[in-house]
Structures are given as structure tokens and as C-alpha cells.
Amino acid sequence: MITIxxxxxxxxxxLFQGAGWIMFYLVYVFIASYVSGxxxxxxxxxxxxxxxxxxxxxxxxxHVKKHQxxxxxxxxxxIRVVLASFILAIIWAVIVLPINYVFFQTDPxxxxxxxxxxxxxxxxxxxxxxxxxxxxxxxxxxNFKRTEIEKWKLQAAVKDAxxxxxxSQINPHFIFNSLNNIRSLVVENPEKARDMITHxxxxxxxxxxxxxxxxxxxxxxxxxxxxxxxLESIQFEDRLNYKxxxxxxxxxxEIPPMAVQLLVENAIKHGISDLPDGGTIHIKSYLEEGAxxxxxxxxxxxKTTSNSTGIGLKNAxxxxxxxxxxxxxxxxxxxxSNFVSARFTIPLT
Numbered sequence: 613m614i615t616i617x618x619x620x621x622x623x624x625x626x627l628f629q630g631a632g633w634i635m636f637y638l639v640y641v642f643i644a645s646y647v648s649g650x651x652x653x654x655x656x657x658x659x660x661x662x663x664x665x666x667x668x669x670x671x672x673x674x675h676v677k678k679h680q681x682x683x684x685x686x687x688x689x690x691i692r693v694v695l696a697s698f699i700l701a702i703i704w705a706v707i708v709l710p711i712n713y714v715f716f717q718t719d720p721x722x723x724x725x726x727x728x729x730x731x732x733x734x735x736x737x738x739x740x741x742x743x744x745x746x747x748x749x750x751x752x753x754x755n756f757k758r759t760e761i762e763k764w765k766l767q768a769a770v771k772d773a774x775x776x777x778x779x780s781q782i783n784p785h786f787i788f789n790s791l792n793n794i795r796s797l798v799v800e801n802p803e804k805a806r807d808m809i810t811h812x813x814x815x816x817x818x819x820x821x822x823x824x825x826x827x828x829x830x831x832x833x834x835x836x837x838x839x840x841x842x843l844e845s846i847q848f849e850d851r852l853n854y855k856x857x858x859x860x861x862x863x864x865x866e867i868p869p870m871a872v873q874l875l876v877e878n879a880i881k882h883g884i885s886d887l888p889d890g891g892t893i894h895i896k897s898y899l900e901e902g903a904x905x906x907x908x909x910x911x912x913x914x915k916t917t918s919n920s921t922g923i924g925l926k927n928a929x930x931x932x933x934x935x936x937x938x939x940x941x942x943x944x945x946x947x948x949s950n951f952v953s954a955r956f957t958i959p960l961t
Contacts, residue, residue, distance in 0.1 A: 637662045657712040693744045701737035793846040811839040827866035851890025862897040865904050875908040875954045883912030907955035
């Protein structure tokens with residue numbers, strides 16, 4: 613299936629621009645031939661009008677794109693289009709009329725009429741209005757199709773995230789280790805064993821409930837992250853330390869479910885677990901430049917030869933972009949020789 617996005621937009625624009633003006637020229641030439649017979653001067657005059665019209669509308673389009681007219685409301689856009697149409701028609705007439713009158717006038721004795729000039733200018737403004745209507749309707753159509761495609765991508769990404777969450781984040785191996793650790797605590801420390809069972813049940817319940825949701829509050833996500841860290845603390849004992857630095861104003865803001873959980877799991881699996889003495893995980897959230905920033909800092913270094921496919925992280929990055937735009941991209945980098953930072957931002961607008 614061929615869609616608009618399969619085409620190069622620039623080539624598509626010139627295809628419609630060229631075809632439209634050629635069609636306009638042929639129609640007027642046919643009408644002129646039918647009314648007054650074949651006159652080369654008339655045909656050349658129309659050709660001059662069409663060429664200038666093509667150039668004017670091309671620069672008009674460049675101005676529209678530069679100043680992002682498509683972001684305006686319908687009323688503001690309509691006012692700008694009407695004003696632009698009359699202004700461009702005047703410019704068009706000022707360029708075309710003298711040339712046509714001097715070089716392509718079929719009746720040399722015919723004097724210039726201001727009434728005729730005003731009438732021609734009005735007709736040219738109607739033509740630019742028609743061009744604008746076609747252009748903006750086409751842009752609306754493209755944006756609609758793009759929105760539909762993004763919606764389909766988001767649905768697919770969410771489904772992939774559900775599978776990754778069930779198969780990777782809360783995988784059977786992790787549950788098996790957790791249950792073994794809890795069993796060892798039943799006799800030694802029954803109270804702590806009960807707490808660990810509570811953490812595990814909360815983790816499993818969250819992983820099931822999030823399937824039908826695209827966003828959850830940061831507060832809800834952090835609860836499950838703490839459950840996860842408490843369970844991992846049994847496995848790593850003194851080798852795993854963590855701290856949270858969460859700004860209160862960020863708790864009610866929404867993020868994709870399992871987004872922070874994935875970063876924390878990645879920090880443990882590819883950072884803390886490889887260090888003989890273990891390390892620290894530092895989870896931060898704060899507002900900066902109109903966006904929510906969430907950062908997970910862990911002991912370790914990024915390994916370029918890692919066997920990990922990075923599917924989970926790529927999926928998380930795609931979901932962030934689809935839900936919140938390109939500004940929410942996920943970035944992972946070495947802070948220094950001892951720590952790695954993974955962070956993403958979500959625009960508040």
C-alpha cells in the first residue's frame with residue numbers, strides 16, 4: 613500500500629504545483645482560443661501570468677512554513693490567508709500587467725484601464741485564495757493520516773511493551789529467586805518474609821493492571837519500583853543500596869507504566885550485578901524548563917560489547933516519543949568513570 617509518507621514531500625509538492633499550474637494554463641488557453649481564435653501574444657501573456665503565479669505561490673508557501681501558519685486557529689488562519697491573497701494579488705498584478713501590456717498586447721491602441729487593472733487584481737486574489745484552500749486542506753489531510761499512523765504505532769508499541777514487561781521485567785527467573793529468598797526468611801525472619809511477600813504481590817498486581825493503561829502517575833510507578841528494589845535487596849544483601857530524590861510536585865505527573873522500572877532493572881542487571889562490591893542506585897525526578905525529568909543513576913559503566921539486545925530500552929524510548937513527542941527521548945550515558953545515567957524528559961504541555 614502506497615501512502616503519502618512513502619513519497620519525498622518536496623517532489624510531491626512540485627508534482628502538484630507543476631500539474632496544477634499547467635492545467636490552469638491549458639484551461640485558459642482553450643477558453644481564449646474558443647473566444648478569440650489563436651493569438652500567440654495571448655498565449656504568451658497567459659504563460660507569463662502562470663510562471664509569475666507559480667513563483668509567487670512558491671514563496672508564499674515558504675513564508676507559511678517558516679511562520680508555522682498551520683498552528684494558528686481557524687479564525688486567525690483565515691484572516692491571514694485573506695490578507696495574504698490580496699497582497700500577493702497586487703504584487704502579481706504589478707509584475708504581470710506591465711509586461712503583458714507592453715509585450716503581449718493584441719491591440720496596441722487599447723489604453724490601460726484602472727478599472728480593468730482592479731478587476732484583474734481581484735481575479736488574481738481569488739486564484740490565490742483557491743490555491744490556499746487546496747494547500748491547507750491537503751496539509752490537514754496529511755496531518756490526519758500522520759496522526760492515524762502514529763496512533764497505530766503507539767498501539768503496537770504498547771502491546772510490545774506489555775509482552776516485554778511480562779516476559780522480561782517480571783520474568784519467571786526473578787519470581788523464582790524471590791520466592792526462594794522469601795522461603796529462606798520464613799524461619800529466620802517471619803516478619804520480613806511477610807513484607808517481601810507483600811512487595812512481590814504488589815509487583816505482580818501492578819504488572820497485570822497496567823496492561824490497559826497508557827499512562828500512570830509517577831507516584832504509582834515509584835511504589836512498584838520500591839517493591840522491586842526491596843525484593844532485589846534480599847538477593848544482593850549489602851551489595852545494593854538505593855535512594856530516592858523525588859520532588860513532591862512531580863508525583864502526580866503521568867508517565868508510561870514500567871518506564872522507571874525498566875531503567876532500574878537495567879541498572880541492576882547491567883551495572884550493580886557486575887560489580888563485586890555492588891553499588892548504588894539513585895532515582896531522581898524534578899521539573900526543568902517546562903518538562904518532567906526522571907533520572908536513574910547507578911554504579912557501573914556502559915559496556916559496548918554487552919550481549920543485551922537493548923529491545924526493552926528501545927521500546928521504552930519509542931513509547932515516550934509516541935506519547936509525548938521527540939523531546940522525551942531516552943538517553944543513557946556514562947557520567948564519569950564510576951556511574952551511568954539513564955534519563956528521559958516529558959514536556960508538561
